[in-house]
Amino acid sequence: MIVLGLTGSIGMGKTTAARQLACLGIPVHDADAVVHRLLAKGGAAVAPIGRAFPEALVDRSIDRQRLGARVFGDDIALSRLEAIIHPLVRRQERLFIERSRRRRERLVVLDVPLLFETGAWRRVDAVLVVSCPAFLQEQRVLARPGMTVEKLAAIRQRQIPDSRKRRLADVVIPTGAGRRLALRKLHIAVRVLLEKKSAPRRRRPIDK
Numbered sequence: 001m002i003v004l005g006l007t008g009s010i011g012m013g014k015t016t017a018a019r020q021l022a023c024l025g026i027p028v029h030d031a032d033a034v035v036h037r038l039l040a041k042g043g044a045a046v047a048p049i050g051r052a053f054p055e056a057l058v059d060r061s062i063d064r065q066r067l068g069a070r071v072f073g074d075d076i077a078l079s080r081l082e083a084i085i086h087p088l089v090r091r092q093e094r095l096f097i098e099r100s101r102r103r104r105e106r107l108v109v110l111d112v113p114l115l116f117e118t119g120a121w122r123r124v125d126a127v128l129v130v131s132c133p134a135f136l137q138e139q140r141v142l143a144r145p146g147m148t149v150e151k152l153a154a155i156r157q158r159q160i161p162d163s164r165k166r167r168l169a170d171v172v173i174p175t176g177a178g179r180r181l182a183l184r185k186l187h188i189a190v191r192v193l194l195e196k197k198s199a200p201r202r203r204r205p206i207d208k
């Protein structure tokens with residue numbers, strides 16, 4: 001089974017590409033969706049995060065906007081949050097891979113926003129990076145409610161730059177020229193991977 005990592009900086013089009021891959025019939029594991037479940041009422045991260053960041057605990061769930069306002073721009077707080085969340089996400093990822101192997105899937109996708117930053121790239125066979133020009137990224141992200149120039153700058157500072165991601169990628173999917181082109185490129189990438197007899201191995205060590 002080939003495990004394909006999908007990543008890209010904020011607003012570059014990961015979620016859209018993940019949906020397109022799912023439409024091509026490929027099982028996709030969405031790390032962001034796991035984080036959403038962990039923070040919602042009944043989620044496994046509500047209690048530990050509520051203890052670490054009581055101001056974000058509202059009605060037995062974690063208020064994402066409050067938590068974001070608290071941690072983006074405060075590196076120590078963000079690291080503390082990551083130390084709680086990342087192991088839980090990783091566990092779900094492992095269960096997904098095991099389930100997919102049992103089902104004898106040929107190709108699965110791990111959609112991980114921080115694939116390079118968290119070392120998750122070591123657990124995949126190839127990496128797809130979605131990318132678009134910086135001005136479009138800014139337009140897309142700043143159009144979101146609650147997003148500010150300062151918050152975007154803080155998030156970008158925690159992520160490795162898009163130019164670096166593109167260099168580390170096996171395939172770059174452009175998302176600045178419409179959905180049809182992106183879908184076509186995804187289709188080609190999937191076909192090429194499936195035609196390979198064995199899974200490509202990731203080779204390069206990544207020094208952050």
Ligand SMILES: CC(C)(COP(=O)(O)OP(=O)(O)OC[C@H]1O[C@@H](n2cnc3c(N)ncnc32)[C@H](O)[C@@H]1O)[C@@H](O)C(=O)NCCC(=O)NCCS
Nearest residue numbers: 009010031032035064065067068085089113114155158159
């Ligand atoms: C702080 C939280 C609650 C804010 O939620 P909110 O819905 O407001 O924003 P959202 O999750 O959509 O994040 C916005 C963007 O910030 C970026 N981002 C999120 N977490 C991080 C992080 N730890 N480091 C760098 N960038 C991050 C992503 O590119 C994301 O697209 C949430 O981002 C979170 O729980 N982050 C920590 C978990 C994490 O590391 N997630 C990303 C990979 S699994």
Ligand SMILES: Nc1ncnc2c1ncn2[C@@H]1O[C@H](COP(=O)(O)OP(=O)(O)OP(=O)(O)O)[C@@H](O)[C@H]1O
Nearest residue numbers: 009010011012013014015016140175177178179182
């Ligand atoms: N190929 C594309 N063509 C045109 N618009 C796109 C394309 N991909 C994404 N978009 C648009 O860009 C915006 C951001 O896309 P998306 O939500 O997929 O990004 P993301 O990388 O998942 O963001 P985040 O990292 O913040 O979660 C959305 O408004 C989406 O409609």
